[in-house]
Amino acid sequence: MILPSAFYQRDALEVARDLLGKELWRGEVGLRITEVEAYRGPWDTACHTKAGRTKRTEVMFGEAGCAYVYLCYGIHHLLNLVTRDPAAVLIRACEPLAGAHIIAQRRGGKAGPASLAGPGKVGAALLLDTTWSGHRVFEQGGLEVREGARPETVRVGPRVGIGYARAEHRDAAWRLACGGTKWVSAPKGLRPE
DNA sequence: AACACGATGGACT
DNA sequence: GTCCATCGTGTTA
Numbered sequence: 556m557i558l559p560s561a562f563y564q565r566d567a568l569e570v571a572r573d574l575l576g577k578e579l580w581r582g583e584v585g586l587r588i589t590e591v592e593a594y595r596g597p598w599d600t601a602c603h604t605k606a607g608r609t610k611r612t613e614v615m616f617g618e619a620g621c622a623y624v625y626l627c628y629g630i631h632h633l634l635n636l637v638t639r640d641p642a643a644v645l646i647r648a649c650e651p652l653a654g655a656h657i658i659a660q661r662r663g664g665k666a667g668p669a670s671l672a673g674p675g676k677v678g679a680a681l682l683l684d685t686t687w688s689g690h691r692v693f694e695q696g697g698l699e700v701r702e703g704a705r706p707e708t709v710r711v712g713p714r715v716g717i718g719y720a721r722a723e724h725r726d727a728a729w730r731l732a733c734g735g736t737k738w739v740s741a742p743k744g745l746r747p748e
Numbered sequence: 749a750a751c752a753c754g755a756t757g758g759a760c761t
Numbered sequence: 762g763t764c765c766a767t768c769g770t771g772t773t774a
């Protein structure tokens with residue numbers, strides 16, 4: 556069951572929480588979302604929409620439920636899902652549901668939690684690049700986000716790699732992860748709610 | 749036109 | 762722990 560576009564028409568923090576446990580599918584590859592970060596809008600000094608509308612961030616000012624994929628450090632393609640405001644949720648880690656052999660191939664033969672814990676690794680496992688930016692994940696075909704079981708517990712902590720943001724945004728616990736799984740990046744920064 | 753740097757990850761000491 | 766690949770983007774001139 557694909558999540559409807561209305562799912563994304565909310566505050567990015569709410570969407571982020573509800574994305575935990577949901578499923579990402581592209582062809583034979585299925586991933587369960589285990590870790591996310593909310594980038595909540597232009598007022599959030601860590602959110603890419605803070606600089607206004609640009610060619611790169613254009614899709615975030617458009618339709619909620621679209622993918623926002625951008626190149627980070629010239630190497631990694633990071634997957635976000637556009638919400639309202641305009642804002643987005645970064646997918647930081649997943650655990651495999653299907654297509655393990657394809658994932659391992661795309662990840663240089665690696666397996667285990669370290670192979671999918673980190674946003675660049677998720678992008679690699681799904682073979683994403685910037686041409687996927689703007690793709691509607693609420694429609695059938697290509698990359699889809701489907702219903703999935705909510706986690707029993709949730710862990711929270713500050714977002715990773717945004718030391719440049721204002722302190723109130725930098726320190727806010729807007730990184731969320733499923734409890735009870737090893738498929739999470741930088742678990743040291745997380746605590747129970 | 750030039751420049752600094754980033755929502756990272758992998759190799760290495 | 763350190764180093765650094767690699768390039769699009771935003772800023773400054």
